[in-house]
Amino acid sequence: MSMPILPIIDTDIFASSPSSIESVQECKKAADALITFGALILHDSRVSEEDNSTFLDLLEDYFAQSLAELQKDERPELGYQVGVTLENTEKPKCAVDEPCLNVIARLDPAERPLDIMGHNPDPKCRFFWRMSEKPPYETAFPSLNAANVVPQAEHIRQRWTPVMEKWGQAMKTAVESLAQMAAIGLGLPQETFTDAGRYGPHLLAPTASDLVKYSKKDTILAGFHTDLNFLTIHGRSRYPGLNVWARNTGKRIPVTFPTTGRYLLVQAGKQLEHLSGGLIKAGYHEVVVNDATLQAVERRKASFTDRPLIRISSTFFCHLSSDYDLAPIPSLQARAQAIRADAINLGKIDLDEESDYPPMKVGQQVQK
Ligand SMILES: [Fe+2]
Numbered sequence: 001m002s003m004p005i006l007p008i009i010d011t012d013i014f015a016s017s018p019s020s021i022e023s024v025q026e027c028k029k030a031a032d033a034l035i036t037f038g039a040l041i042l043h044d045s046r047v048s049e050e051d052n053s054t055f056l057d058l059l060e061d062y063f064a065q066s067l068a069e070l071q072k073d074e075r076p077e078l079g080y081q082v083g084v085t086l087e088n089t090e091k092p093k094c095a096v097d098e099p100c101l102n103v104i105a106r107l108d109p110a111e112r113p114l115d116i117m118g119h120n121p122d123p124k125c126r127f128f129w130r131m132s133e134k135p136p137y138e139t140a141f142p143s144l145n146a147a148n149v150v151p152q153a154e155h156i157r158q159r160w161t162p163v164m165e166k167w168g169q170a171m172k173t174a175v176e177s178l179a180q181m182a183a184i185g186l187g188l189p190q191e192t193f194t195d196a197g198r199y200g201p202h203l204l205a206p207t208a209s210d211l212v213k214y215s216k217k218d219t220i221l222a223g224f225h226t227d228l229n230f231l232t233i234h235g236r237s238r239y240p241g242l243n244v245w246a247r248n249t250g251k252r253i254p255v256t257f258p259t260t261g262r263y264l265l266v267q268a269g270k271q272l273e274h275l276s277g278g279l280i281k282a283g284y285h286e287v288v289v290n291d292a293t294l295q296a297v298e299r300r301k302a303s304f305t306d307r308p309l310i311r312i313s314s315t316f317f318c319h320l321s322s323d324y325d326l327a328p329i330p331s332l333q334a335r336a337q338a339i340r341a342d343a344i345n346l347g348k349i350d351l352d353e354e355s356d357y358p359p360m361k362v363g364q365q366v367q368k
Helices: 011-016 021-037 049-063 067-071 098-106 154-185 192-196 270-275 291-303 330-345 362-367
Strands: 008-010 039-043 083-085 125-130 207-210 220-225 231-235 242-245 252-254 263-268 285-288 310-313 315-318
Touching (some): 011 021, 011 039, 021 039, 021 154, 039 154, 049 125, 049 231, 154 192, 154 231, 270 362
Antiparallel strands (some): 039 263, 083 125, 125 207, 231 263, 231 315, 242 285
């Protein structure tokens, strides 16, 4: 049986002539990809491969620093909401979350994620770089006023801010285009999602996994989970290892990018699931060390002998604004219910149990 692959959506058609027939078709394809897979590959010519590479180099250099140097960038007093979070701090919630464990139980054993039950915190480090715009109104969820942390070491410090901002902005622009395309494809006004997320606490939040220390096949770098934000976007990593699950097929899909070209991966998060009344489900995913990861390590070792062997994931979390009233959009919720009824009639199983989406502020959903 052939391996399922994620649809590729092109933002260029939308960016150049948003009202053309081709663009409208591409928007429909984007919405359908999110409904079926909860994830898609985005092609965006505005995103430069060189910028991705510059960003990955900087983050590899950063996380190759000594523990003592990295600890200078920790901000435990601010709940680690800016700066660095060192490994073994972030815990996957799924292992103690019944609905999530039920999703795993319902998967065919051959399609299940690596076992998270004995898995303690994720062996990955993260850096949080805030990329939000301050709302012009009084907010019920005053976000952190703390400034972003700029690392101190000379060889990192000068490069840091411009590189973080440039790559972060590129991913933000790309994910906002996709959000507008998805809105059109779902029959909503183009700005529906981007307006709702205008003042969201967006984060550029790259992760780092030490592939010297964690070089054993089947090591879990990030255990099976969904993201709580609206949409997550990643640049191409130098090392494979990300698996996503398509909601309606129950298949594990190893994410592969075309080897060259300007591609990004987009995944749906819980805020989009809530807003769409479950029409689009937050995508489950994991990051593991598999054969393809180890092959990439060997290739990288051979061709870049002096570079650190660290897997960087250039994650950008796009959020809805904290004060936004999160409630299912009626047309989407109706469609979600119709799909569910069809699936039941056809005897198909859905990975998730039916959930309800009570109205709440986005800020409350995040706190929960
Ligand atoms: Fe995630």
